[in-house]
Amino acid sequence: MAFSSNSSGGAMADINVTPLVDVMLVLLIIFMVTAPIASYPIEVNLPQRTTAPPPQTEPPPPIRLRIDAAGQIFWNDSPYPISTIESMMRETVQRDPTNQPQLEIDTNADADYGILAKVLAHAKNADMKKIGFVEND
Numbered sequence: 388m389a390f391s392s393n394s395s396g397g398a399m400a401d402i403n404v405t406p407l408v409d410v411m412l413v414l415l416i417i418f419m420v421t422a423p424i425a426s427y428p429i430e431v432n433l434p435q436r437t438t439a440p441p442p443q444t445e446p447p448p449p450i451r452l453r454i455d456a457a458g459q460i461f462w463n464d465s466p467y468p469i470s471t472i473e474s475m476m477r478e479t480v481q482r483d484p485t486n487q488p489q490l491e492i493d494t495n496a497d498a499d500y501g502i503l504a505k506v507l508a509h510a511k512n513a514d515m516k517k518i519g520f521v522e523n524d
Contacts, residue, residue, distance in 0.1 A: 447488040450479065452506065453523075456497035460506065469505055476513035489517040 452472075453461040460467055462475060480487055490510060494503055510518055 444486050446486060447483075449489040449491045451491050451493065453493045454495060454498045454502055454506065456495045458499050458502045460502070469502065469509075472506060473509035473513055476510055476515055480513050480515055484514070487515060487517055489519055490515055491519050491521045493521050493523050 451461075451463050453464070455461070460469055460472060462472070467475070476490075492503070492506065507518070
């Protein structure tokens with residue numbers, strides 16, 4: 388579309404479609420490359436429907452694990468060395484693996500993070516599923 392204001396060759400206005408075509412071609416290439424990736428199936432294991440509800444069991448009382456500023460670990464308000472914590476966790480999980488107690492971890496703000504990392508590693512190795520962080524004043 389071109390037009391002129393006068394016959395002496397004055398102002399000429401054209402719509403430049405080259406940038407529009409460039410952008411459209413780039414978008415077309417992007418969609419052509421990403422479309423096959425989105426068509427691969429993703430396997431998801433969904434829970435299956437059951438007619439019988441699971442039995443209601445009373446959850447065991449939670450385990451209160453406290454780490455103080457000196458790095459001392461308290462299992463239900465009794466001090467224990469860190470070397471015995473994993474065996475205590477394993478014993479607790481083996482009592483009933485389907486109905487584990489919740490591990491409530493309370494850490495002092497001045498406690499060493501390495502102690503907390505070791506406790507969490509022990510909980511993972513013992514296959515504890517219910518772990519929570521609490522703050523007691």
